[in-house]
Every structure is written in C-alpha cells, then in structure tokens.
Amino acid sequence: xxxxxxxxxDEYLLSGAEILLQGLVAEGVDTLFGYPGGAIMPVYDALYxxxxxxxxxxVRHEQGAVHAAQGYARASGRVGVALATSGPGATNLITGxxxxxxxxxxxxxxxxxxxxxxxxxxxFQEIDVVNTTNPVTKWNVQVTEAADIVPALSKAFFxxxxxxxxxxxxxxxxxxxxxxxxxxEYRPCRSLRTYSPKPELQPSQVLAAAALINEAKRxxxxxxxxxxxSGGTDALRAFAEKTGIPVACTLLGLGAFPTGHPLxxxxxxxxxNYAANVNTNVCDLIIAVGMRFDDRVTGNVATYARQxxxxxxxxxxxxxxxxxxxxxxxxADAREALEALTAQCLPNRHxxxxxxxxxxxxxxxxxxxxxxxxxxxxxxxxxxxxxLFRQAPENTIIVTDVGQHQMVTSRYFGFLRPRTHIxxxxxxxxxxxxxxxxxxxxxxxxxxxxxxxxxxxxxxTMQELGTIMQYRIPVKIVLLNNSFLGMVRQWQQLFxxxxxxxxxxxxxxxxxxxxxxxxxxTRIDQREExxxxxxxxxxxxxxxxxxxxxxxxxxxxxxxxxxxxxxDMLLELPVTRAPIQTE
Amino acid sequence: MKxxxxxxxxxxxxxxxxxxxxxxxxRRRVRIRRISAHEEPDNFRRGSVSMVIxxxxxxxxxxxxxxxxxxxxxxxxxxxxxxxxxxxxxTTMNYPMAASATQIL
Numbered sequence: 001x002x003x004x005x006x007x008x009x010d011e012y013l014l015s016g017a018e019i020l021l022q023g024l025v026a027e028g029v030d031t032l033f034g035y036p037g038g039a040i041m042p043v044y045d046a047l048y049x050x051x052x053x054x055x056x057x058x059v060r061h062e063q064g065a066v067h068a069a070q071g072y073a074r075a076s077g078r079v080g081v082a083l084a085t086s087g088p089g090a091t092n093l094i095t096g097x098x099x100x101x102x103x104x105x106x107x108x109x110x111x112x113x114x115x116x117x118x119x120x121x122x123x124f125q126e127i128d129v130v131n132t133t134n135p136v137t138k139w140n141v142q143v144t145e146a147a148d149i150v151p152a153l154s155k156a157f158f159x160x161x162x163x164x165x166x167x168x169x170x171x172x173x174x175x176x177x178x179x180x181x182x183x184x185e186y187r188p189c190r191s192l193r194t195y196s197p198k199p200e201l202q203p204s205q206v207l208a209a210a211a212l213i214n215e216a217k218r219x220x221x222x223x224x225x226x227x228x229x230s231g232g233t234d235a236l237r238a239f240a241e242k243t244g245i246p247v248a249c250t251l252l253g254l255g256a257f258p259t260g261h262p263l264x265x266x267x268x269x270x271x272x273n274y275a276a277n278v279n280t281n282v283c284d285l286i287i288a289v290g291m292r293f294d295d296r297v298t299g300n301v302a303t304y305a306r307q308x309x310x311x312x313x314x315x316x317x318x319x320x321x322x323x324x325x326x327x328x329x330x331x332a333d334a335r336e337a338l339e340a341l342t343a344q345c346l347p348n349r350h351x352x353x354x355x356x357x358x359x360x361x362x363x364x365x366x367x368x369x370x371x372x373x374x375x376x377x378x379x380x381x382x383x384x385x386x387x388l389f390r391q392a393p394e395n396t397i398i399v400t401d402v403g404q405h406q407m408v409t410s411r412y413f414g415f416l417r418p419r420t421h422i423x424x425x426x427x428x429x430x431x432x433x434x435x436x437x438x439x440x441x442x443x444x445x446x447x448x449x450x451x452x453x454x455x456x457x458x459x460x461t462m463q464e465l466g467t468i469m470q471y472r473i474p475v476k477i478v479l480l481n482n483s484f485l486g487m488v489r490q491w492q493q494l495f496x497x498x499x500x501x502x503x504x505x506x507x508x509x510x511x512x513x514x515x516x517x518x519x520x521x522t523r524i525d526q527r528e529e530x531x532x533x534x535x536x537x538x539x540x541x542x543x544x545x546x547x548x549x550x551x552x553x554x555x556x557x558x559x560x561x562x563x564x565x566x567x568d569m570l571l572e573l574p575v576t577r578a579p580i581q582t583e
Numbered sequence: 584m585k586x587x588x589x590x591x592x593x594x595x596x597x598x599x600x601x602x603x604x605x606x607x608x609x610r611r612r613v614r615i616r617r618i619s620a621h622e623e624p625d626n627f628r629r630g631s632v633s634m635v636i637x638x639x640x641x642x643x644x645x646x647x648x649x650x651x652x653x654x655x656x657x658x659x660x661x662x663x664x665x666x667x668x669x670x671x672x673x674t675t676m677n678y679p680m681a682a683s684a685t686q687i688l
Contacts, residue, residue: 129600131599131602134599134602134603134606135606135610137652138654140599141597142598159654192654192655193595194594194595194654194656195654196656218623225687316652317648317651317652318645318648318649318651318652320648321645322645322648363648
C-alpha cells in the first residue's frame with residue numbers, strides 16, 4: 001500500500017495576504033480597484049493566484065481607485081473595494097474617503113503599511129494613515145498581526161454597509177501580510193456591542209408624524225439619498241400617491257422619485273427648480289426623508305421654512321436637529337418609516353397646492369427654460385443634456401463631475417430610476433466622474449454608463465483613460481468644453497464684478513488625448529450634429545469620447561446666491577453689473 | 584450661552600479612540616478645558632473619558648450625538664453640574680473593584 005506523503009506543517013499555513021483575499025471572496029467581493037507599491041506587495045503577490053475569483057483593475061492613480069470603488073458601490077449597492085500602498089498611496093485615497101463619508105457610500109479601502117517594528121520611525125513611505133484618515137472614515141483600524149486580519153475585515157464590511165453607509169479603511173503592516181498562520185475560519189460580522197446600525201422604528205414617532213401629515217394643508221416631502229440607500233423608492237411612491245403629497249429630490253436623491261410623475265415637484269438646491277425651492281417657504285409641513293438639510297438645499301437657514309412644521313426621518317440620529325429643528329423626529333430607516341407612515345396616513349389630495357408648483361414652474365419655464373431652448377449662437381450645455389436624455393435608455397447611469405455641467409445635468413436629465421444618477425454631492429470633488437463611471441460600468445455590465453464632465457474636472461483624473469483603454473471598459477464620456485472653470489467664473493461674474501481671476505483654461509486637444517488612449521473620439525461645435533453624434537456615442541460597443549464645444553460664458557439659472565434664502569432665487573442675470581451682495 | 588459642561592464617555596479602548604473623540608470636538612471648535620482618560624482597572628479593552636468642555640448646551644447635545652456615532656463609543660452623557668461627573672470619574676479610579684464605570688453611574 002502506498003503511503004501518502006505527509007504534508008509539511010508549513011503547507012497548512014496561509015499568509016496574512018492570502019487570508020485577506022480569502023476574506024474578500026467570503027464577503028462576496030468580485031472587483032478590486034488598486035495600485036501596487038512596496039508595502040502592499042505581499043497582497044499583490046497573493047492576488048496573482050486569485051485571478052479567477054477577484055478581478056483587479058489597475059488604475060492610474062489611487063484617487064482613481066477610490067472613486068471607482070465609490071462608483072461601483074453607488075451603482076450596485078454593494079461595497080466597493082480599493083487597494084493602495086502605504087504613504088502617498090494611502091494619502092491619495094483621502095479625497096475619495098472624504099467624498100464617500102459625506103455622501104454615505106459603502107467602501108472598504110485596504111492599505112499596506114510598513115513593518116510594525118518601523119511604525120513611528122519615519123520609515124520610507126510611512127505615514128500615520130489611521131490618524132490621518134480618522135475624520136474621513138466611518139471607522140478605521142491598523143492590523144499588525146495576521147491573526148487580526150479576519151476580525152478587522154469582517155468588522156470593516158459590516159460597518160461600511162450597515163446603518164448609514166460609509167467608508168472604512170483597514171491598514172495592514174507588511175509583516176502581518178507576510179506572517180504565515182493557520183487560517184482562521186472567516187465569519188462575517190453580524191453585530192457589534194457598541195454599534196446599533198438600524199434603529200428600531202418607534203410607533204409613537206410614526207403616529208405623531210402621521211397626525212401632522214393628516215392635518216396639513218400644504219405638505220411637502222423632500223427626498224434624499226436615504227430613500228435610495230434603504231431601497232425605499234417604491235415605498236416613497238406609495239406614500240406620495242396615497243397622501244397626494246408633492247415630492248422634491250435633493251441632488252443625491254435624484255432617482256428616488258420618477259421625474260415624470262405628476263407629484264414630482266422638482267430638484268432642490270442652489271441650482272434646483274424654482275418651484276421646488278420657493279415653495280419650501282410656502283408649505284405648512286416638510287417631511288424630510290433621508291436627507292440632511294445641506295446648506296446647498298437650505299440656503300440661509302435663518303429664513304428657511306420658518307412657517308412650516310418639520311418631520312425629519314433619518315437613520316442617523318446626529319442629523320436630526322443638526323441644521324433644522326424637527327417638530328417630530330423619526331429616527332429610523334427611510335423605507336420602514338415610509339411604509340409605516342403610508343399605513344397610518346389618510347388618503348388625500350392637494351390639488352390647489354400642487355397647482356401652485358405648476359404656476360411657479362411656468363415662471364421658470366418662461367424666464368429660464370425657454371431662453372435656454374432658443375437654438376441660436378454657440379451650443380449650450382442644456383441642449384446636449386436634453387438630447388442625451390431624449391436618446392438614452394431609461395436605465396442609463398449618468399455620472400457627473402462637479403460644476404456647471406453637473407447642475408445642468410441634474411436639472412435637465414430626467415432621472416426615472418434609483419441608482420441611475422451618481423455624482424459627488426457633499427464634497428464637490430472635481431475629477432470624480434471619470435473613475436466613478438469606470439466603477440459603475442464594471443458593477444453593472446450591460447447597463448449604459450455615461451460620464452458627463454467639464455474641461456476642468458476632467459483634467460484632474462483624465463489619466464484614467466488608460467484604465468478604460470486597458471480593460472476596454474464601455475464608458476461613454478461627454479465632455480462639455482467651455483474653456484473655463486465655469487461655475488467659479490459664474491460666481492466671479494455675479495459676486496466679484498466679473499473679475500475672472502484664473503478661471504480661463506487653455507486646454508489640450510482632448511480628442512487627440514482620447515485617441516492616444518485608443519478610444520474613439522470626436523469633437524463637435526454645431527448643434528445640428530448633436531443628435532447623430534449622441535446616437536453614435538450610445539450605440540458604441542466600447543468606450544467613446546465626445547467633446548462638445550459649448551458657449552464660453554453661459555450661466556446656470558435659477559440660482560440661490562450663497563447666503564440668500566431659498567425663496568430669493570435668481571432667474572436671470574441682474575440688470576446691474578455691480579456684484580450681488582450676500583452674507 | 585457658553586458654560587462649563589461635564590461630559591463623560593465610555594468606549595472600547597482601541598488605538599486612536601481618544602483621537603477620534605477629540606477630533607469631533609476640535610472640528611466643532613469646542614474648547615476642552617480639562618480631559619482625563621483611563622482604562623478600566625480590570626479590563627484594558629474598555630475605558631472612559633471625562634472632560635470639561637466650554638460650550639452651549641445646544642452644541643453639547645450635537646457633539647454628544649456625533650460622539651455616539653463613533654463605532655467604539657458605548658455611551659455619552661453630559662451634565663451642567665460640575666462636581667457630579669468629576670466625582671464619578673475620580674470614584675471610578677479610586678474604586679478599582681467596581682466592574683465597570685457604568686456600575687458606578
């Protein structure tokens with residue numbers, strides 16, 4: 001009888017790096033966005049054998065990795081994962097971490113770190129990543145022993161995806177990645193003693209809120225991203241249709257309620273719709289669901305909805321009474337709260353109140369939209385977005401950067417489904433769109449993904465064209481080129497006497513740049529070409545780059561000037577050339 | 584009106600937890616007049632922080648909610664009566680046989 005060869009004891013051991021990758025697989029991770037370097041080399045070495053289970057996307061900069069992970073998470077609802085090395089690799093993640101923190105995006109970033117015995121010695125590429133990222137992570141941890149990798153990783157995923165989602169960073173020293181130990185069983189974290197992610201819905205809060213809703217004459221629902229994150233879009237629609245209450249969406253809430261619905265009241269915020277903003281100061285009840293009264297939504301808080309009672313539904317208790325004092329606070333998951341409120345509220349209609357939105361919309365239509373629809377002179381951003389909306393399939397994911405093009409897209413692209421609008425909201429991160437679109441496209445294969453970008457923000461992360469080239473990621477890019485940092489220029493025009501201080505840009509030949517990355521590209525500056533070229537863009541099987549040369553000094557209206565109240569929206573340029581005075 | 588407020592926290596005693604706590608106060612520009620932190624005498628995994636902050640009660644409430652969001656933080660309370668929590672904090676340190684700060688509280 002043959003004797004089976006005895007395995008060397010070491011063959012039963014796994015390195016910390018392998019244990020990490022097994023943990024990622026156990027968490028259901030299929031895609032990693034990363035960039036290798038010295039302190040994370042053991043993980044990359046182990047990745048070589050995990051090609052069949054983990055798809056690694058080599059980005060061109062760690063900021064691209066974290067934004068791609070964000071785009072992946074926002075499009076799919078799953079946790080996005082980014083890898084980076086120590087020192088500058090880790091600090092390059094910080095903008096994305098801050099962005100994910102304020103926009104409640106579930107991501108886990110794994111960073112390599114120098115050997116444990118070198119911590120605090122100013123070793124090569126050693127930066128105190130945990131303390132550096134403290135303010136921009138929901139949680140972070142440093143692991144210095146292989147045995148601690150599994151508990152840290154399972155806790156990281158649990159924290160990132162539960163409650164109000166957010167970014168988590170796990171920093172692993174190189175010795176922990178190299179250390180070989182008997183692999184522990186991977187047990188996903190289900191609870192933590194000091195963390196209660198989902199508050200229990202309190203019936204008393206629901207009854208108090210329902211009582212206010214049932215007696216209100218001009219109730220108004222403001223839907224934020226919390227509705228989408230909770231999977232509550234159907235619940236929102238059912239609530240609105242039963243109670244007849246108009247619904248407006250915040251920037252990140254776009255897609256929570258279909259824009260074509262008769263109860264859709266518009267887009268809130270500094271460049272939102274006129275009716276949606278002005279009627280905030282007319283309604284008698286605000287039902288704020290999964291939104292945090294960002295200053296871009298409230299304008300001057302001192303004059304915000306003073307006449308109205310406020311119901312604030314939020315999963316994050318620290319958001320309640322933070323900016324606007326709530327008459328009734330419902331500390332709960334948005335979907336659960338909406339379902340409970342639907343059961344408690346009486347069927348109702350508010351026809352007169354709804355018609356006031358239509359009347360105010362006519363004002364915006366006359367002053368803004370009809371002017372923008374005049375098809376003369378240079379191409380305008382609004383035309384491009386309008387044509388894109390007209391031709392794009394309903395499930396198209398639109399990813400925007402930050403600036404004028406972002407506001408125009410938010411206003412004119414009619415978002416009909418949740419998770420079809422991805423943008424950098426709270427942080428306002430220029431350069432977000434291109435890598436986020438990469439992440440969205442990889443998360444949702446077969447779904448069209450269009451990145452709408454400006455010429456300023458695009459140049460902050462345009463090296464990610466290389467990532468698109470290498471993996472043939474079918475991202476469509478629409479660059480609206482006005483050769484200006486448009487939104488800053490608009491503010492300079494309105495508030496600084498048109499002193500255009502360092503906002504005009506001399507740009508490269510973007511089409512040649514895209515072609516250098518083997519991406520089909522075209523430029524147009526005539527509106528007659530728009531329909532056909534957008535058709536080509538959407539029909540392209542792989543990536544496609546479209547540059548549209550638009551009016552240089554176009555403005556986005558309406559606008560709530562910084563420091564003004566929401567009812568003080570500007571619909572057009574003031575007659576005077578003097579700077580508008582704000583607080 | 585700003586005044587001295589005693590704030591008391593119980594938290595898991597992980598690396599950086601004190602930094603996280605102080606960061607929240609710093610970000611809100613809340614002045615810390617005094618702070619002391621210590622491990623539980625028989626359980627190094629748990630600890631408590633007592634501090635005197637100079638701020639309004641409205642800000643203290645907002646800061647409390649933000650501190651409670653920290654993953655490691657178990658409980659936060661604040662009181663306007665200066666001697667009470669000072670006494671409790673000192674009691675915790677002087678009575679190591681107590682199983683936890685919460686027992687004393």
